[in-house]
Amino acid sequence: MKFEAMKVACSNCNLRELCLPVGLSEGDMQRIDQLVGTRRALKRAEVLFRAGDRFEALFAVRTGFFKTRVSAEDGRDQVTGFQMAGELLGLDGISTDRHSCDAVALEDSQVCQIPYARLEDFSHQVPELQRQFHKVMSREIVRDHGVMLLLGSMRAEARLAAFLLNLTQRLQARGFSGTSLVLRMTREEIGSYLGLKLETVSRAFSRFQDDGLLEVKQRDIRVLDEGGLRSLLNEAPC
Amino acid sequence: MKFEAMKVACSNCNLRELCLPVGLSEGDMQRIDQLVGTRRALKRAEVLFRAGDRFEALFAVRTGFFKTRVSAEDGRDQVTGFQMAGELLGLDGISTDRHSCDAVALEDSQVCQIPYARLEDFSHQVPELQRQFHKVMSREIVRDHGVMLLLGSMRAEARLAAFLLNLTQRLQARGFSGTSLVLRMTREEIGSYLGLKLETVSRAFSRFQDDGLLEVKQRDIRVLDEGGLRSLLNEAPC
DNA sequence: CGTTTGCTTGACAGCATTCAACGTTGGTGG
């Protein structure tokens, strides 16, 4: 039912253990049920927000998959992250009241819209929410530092291995298999995220398959030797 | 006087326009004067906090210069940022109650210690402080995305140009010359930050000097042609 | 004044990019 589908309540949401309300008490949880405004559905390739757009709300991914990307003046751009269920989009917008990156759905998706003014307001009333929100922002900073380490000091194959291990780990936390996954993004998007060209990504996939680490069928990936992937991370300098 | 030197009050601090209290009213400013605990002095090369340390406070750089770095298990590490007066250190610690990177003084420095529990408390009482704090965290996220773009898609010389332009801009905001600066970090540290080897950094400096963009005398840098540097940013792909 | 640390420069090697061709998949319309 359409009406039912649009009804929103964190306290009933099966993502509450992954999303912003982690760790809130039953009471607090019900108080923040009004926090989330409308829910919004996006088709594949649709843009949720764009750099320069006025920042008014954060978005929590409810279903589907997103990428965020920043652009230089010359059009060159860089994917800065891939977001799945329970993860927040739009934190970059707080600093200047305008978004500084684009967010694009990589498959048909739904997001919960969290008006930022309301979030600030509720943070006052619910200390635990404030704590959680700070943790979410801090986690994003820590994640970004990890990506910097990856981009600054790893070879192509190590980057792809790190990427895949990160994906499987996050999927597993959401109840999916830890060994088989379907990529929602193209080789080019993976390459952009990892600071590599799409051909290099493709070659690394082939190499992993030859070495018996993966089974690769286009976007269907099966991890055959997680330990082998993991050992690539600690490999020689870039 | 020692006592005077250790006295701490944001409302009297000449950095208040750059630091956490930006935009606070006189009244609010005085309320948060108790926010900052002790001030701490560090010698060059001294470590402010280390990855794994329990997170208890943020630090605002009062004088001096810092670097932060993350480390992989294998010892390889990456500089994630350089911080100067008015900038905050330790935001990464909020997410897990433990620091995830090291902070090291690159010259004799002073920091203001901001007990985090107290900051969360004050945020409740002073909405404007909360807003500011969120903006600071968001700005860090935006900055990190910029570094990702740099690491993922720029050539060595473009990276160094971007780095220098960023430094001069921040120094200028603090009342220093926009054209001459003294680097507080080694070529190796610059290289680590930019995902390059120290030899590559050195070569890029030499190149810039040959091309008349810079005057380089070890760590003394003079920018001769800012436009020339800027034009490197929009250059061909990586 | 000697030692250590940091910086510069050259020669060479290697990894990722570039350019190009071909294969595969999925959607669209005849």
Add this chain to the structure above:
DNA sequence: CCACCAACGTTGAATGCTGTCAAGCAAACG
């Protein structure tokens, strides 16, 4: 249903940027 097309992916060969290794120099420090 099939043909066609566009988008995506794979692979090969050659180029080039950055890393590696090595030597020498300069500056800082005790």
